[in-house]
Amino acid sequence: MLNLAEALDASGLPDGPLAVISAGWQEAEADIDDVREVTGRTLEDLRPYQRANDVFKADERLADAYRVRQDRLKEQQQLYRQRLKQLALAALQTLNADGDAEIVAAEQRHAIAQLRALDRHHLHRTESIHAEFDASFNSSSHSLLADQAREMNEIIDRSAGVLITGGNIVVLLNRMRLFDLEASLADTHVAAWSAGAMVLAERIVLFHDRMPLGRRNPEILGGGLGLAPGYVFLADVERRLRQRDRLHVGLMSRRFSPDVCVALDSGSQLLLEGERVDRAEATRRLSHDGRLTKLGAAA
Amino acid sequence: MNLALRRLLRKGDPSNEEIDAFIAESEFPLVDENDVTFVFRGEAEAVYLRCWISGLDAAQPFQKLGETGLWAATIELPRGSRIEYKFDVVRNGHGELILDPLNPVIARDPFGANSVCQAYGYERPEWTEIDPEARTGTVEATEIESAIFKGTREASVYLPARFRRNRQYPLLIVHDGLDYLNFADLKVVLDNLIHALEIPQMIVAMIQSPDRLKEYGADDRHASFVAEELLPHLLDRYPLVDEPDARCVMGASFGGVASLHTAWRHPGVFGRLLLQSGSFAFSDIGRHQRGPVFDPVAEFMNEFRETPGCPAERIYMSCGIYESLIYENRSLVLKLQAQGIDVRFEEARDAHNWENWRDRLRSGLSWLFPGPQWMVYE
Incomplete structure (x- = not known):
């Protein structure tokens, strides 16, 4: 958020009030004074976290269905994680293998293809679970949810743009999906950082190499909002990614290609117009050779 | 013997001024890659x-170094070790246990304090020290x-920073809780791990027994107190997740026994256990080789080893390899794993002391209660 004001200026965001989505901050959702100070704009707090809590309190049936969906997603994620463990280890070992270059390269390609197939399968399964949930209720029979969603979308429509903060990415994404905000966001200017930026992609990749008990394999959480196709955003890379581990970095890059893995660090800026990069300040990308290289404009 | 000390002595007995200078520029004990040299300066008949x-x-035994007034003892100490010690200085036929006068690093415990030797490669974990950026909970x-x-029994209850009544929290019950606070920096560790999102915000009930060797030694009354009186009391007063997998009992030494025994006597109540250097004495045949205070413990452990059941679904255990209890703990791990229990066991190059238990809190707590770190991107 340090360079938010500069980024907003550079983006040519029109004057006017901005809507804020800070559901990732959960109970601290309303603590947006710092954002207000940095932007110097009038902010309208969309409060999706609080609104969702109010809706769940009033609509028990919806709350139950939502809980069931979350349990199913959790179970799906755990099974995916178990399978991923084996495939990721095999891929790393294969990438590290010596021997006949042609044989090794073929096995490396296949190992990565297996990982990508598992990722695709998991993405498909999570989307199916979401689709089943969406199809299981008629929004008109959940009037409070529909009212809240309408109100939020109206606020977005009359704002000059939307700010999406970081925080808990699962909570942030779920709240945005619950109120069906994707369509409104697609038609406006969006400035987002950390988890807020990560949800804009078509796929959300969770990663952290410095957990208390060591590295966890990067994993797909599920689909994002799809507002920035062609990219996977990785926030807080300086702290979370072992950048010198070229095998690991290279595997991430190859595994998630053709999407470009973009490292979002403190001070980096990326101005996107659809898939086109108009401006990339101090922003790096993960490369197939395991390095982090500068992301050029018009990539 | 340490190279610098050998250099000091190589031309015969050094002068007092040379010894003063050597002491001023050295850190004691003298740590080398694979061993440590302890130095005592003073008059004595013997030093141990x-x-x-x-x-x-x-x-x-220390070796007297000529007529310098210096004594030295070198022991092998593998990398990463941390041990606590005292000097036994014999004067006029009487031994006196003292802290190492040349070493300012000490560790306190309920019986006083010991000097601390940090071998090559040991570093006190950062997360055990106060982080000014971490919001502090209250007790x-x-x-x-x-x-x-x-x-009436008293418990001290840790509430995390940003505690809110309308949320629900996992519960950790800590035996010897005040000792964990005073000697293992439990509150600092909780504040830091919660701040770093490595564990979730949690409520921690710290209990202290007026007669721990009896009550923690597999005493059915204590098990019932924890499960039937303390837990309902806490559920009544605090917003807790009312599920076994959101409840953990922990303790060290006899506190480890009390934790395992409580969970075993009340299966299905506590889903998590954190057992540090548990005093899990048992005997395969005949009588156990520890003192009479272990009689009820060995009786329980022998029964437990026959019919372990499933005291909890997830158990973290740790033990120092410089404590005799390492054998009992290693043996218990296999027993628990055979029951299908998810067990994580860590051995440390340390002994039976509070800082060993402090240094393992991060891996234990974050394994039993993973925090939201994985999903939070700020």
Whole structure:
């Protein structure tokens, strides 16, 4: 958020009030004074976290269905994680293998293809679970949810743009999906950082190499909002990614290609117009050779 | 012997000024890659190193270094080790246990303090020290009317920073809780791990027994107190997740026994256990080899080993390899795993002391209660 004001200026965001989505901050959702100070704009707090809590309190049936969906997603994620463990280890070992270059390269390609197939399968399964949930209720029979969603979308429509903060990415994404905000966001200017930026992609990749008990394999959480196709955003890379581990970095890059893995660090800026990069300040990308290289404009 | 000390002595006895200078520029004990040299300066008939390491003699004699007034003892100490010790200085035929006068690093425990030797490669974990950026939780007292113990028992309850009544929190019950606070920096560790999102915000009830060797030694009254009086009391007063997998009992030494025994006597109540250097004495045949205070413990452990059941679904255990209890703990791990219990066991190059238990809190707590770190991107 340090360079938010500069980024907003550079983006040519029109004057006017901005809507804020800070559901990732959960109970601290309303603590947006710092954002207000940095932007110097009038902010309208969309409060999706609080609104969702109010809706769940009033609509028990919806709350139950939502809980069931979350349990199913959790179970799906755990099974995916178990399978991923084996495939990721095999891929790393294969990438590290010596021997006949042609044989090794073929096995490396296949190992990565297996990982990508598992990722695709998991993405498909999570989307199916979401689709089943969406199809299981008629929004008109959940009037409070529909009212809240309408109100939020109206606020977005009359704002000059939307700010999406970081925080808990699962909570942030779920709240945005619950109120069906994707369509409104697609038609406006969006400035987002950390988890807020990560949800804009078509796929959300969770990663952290410095957990208390060591590295966890990067994993797909599920689909994002799809507002920035062609990219996977990785926030807080300086702290979370072992950048010198070229095998690991290279595997991430190859595994998630053709999407470009973009490292979002403190001070980096990326101005996107659809898939086109108009401006990339101090922003790096993960490369197939395991390095982090500068992301050029018009990539 | 340490190279610098050998250099000091190589031309015969150094002068007092040379010794003063050597002491001023050195850190004691003198740590080398694979061993450590302890140095004592003063008049004595004999000096011994007492470091309570299982496998080494209880008293390691110092060598008198000429007429310098210096004494030295070198012991092998593998990388990453951390041990606590005292000097046993004999004067006029009487031994006196003292802290190492040349070493400012000490560790406190309920019996006083010991000098600390940090071997090559050991570093105190950052997360055990106060982080000015971490918001601090609060500790409040609560009183439990106990029909079992026929009186009032007090517990200290840690509430995390940003505690809110309308949220629900996992619960950790800590035996010897005040000792964990005072000697293992439990509150600092909780504040830091919660701040770093490595564990979730949680409520921690710290209990202290007036007669721990009896009550923690597999005493059914204590198990009932924890499960039937303390837990309902806490559920009544605090917003807790009312599920076994959101409840953990932990303790060290006899506190480890009390934790395992409580969960075993009340299966299905506690889904998580954190057991540090548990005093899990048992005997395969005949009588156990520890003192009479272990009689009820060995009786319980022998019964437990016959019919372990499933005291909890997830158990974290740790033990120092310089304590004799390492054998009992290793043996218990296999027993628990055979029951299908998810067990994580860590051995440390340390002994039976509070800082060993402090240094393992991060891996234990974050394994039993993973925090939201994985999903939070700020």
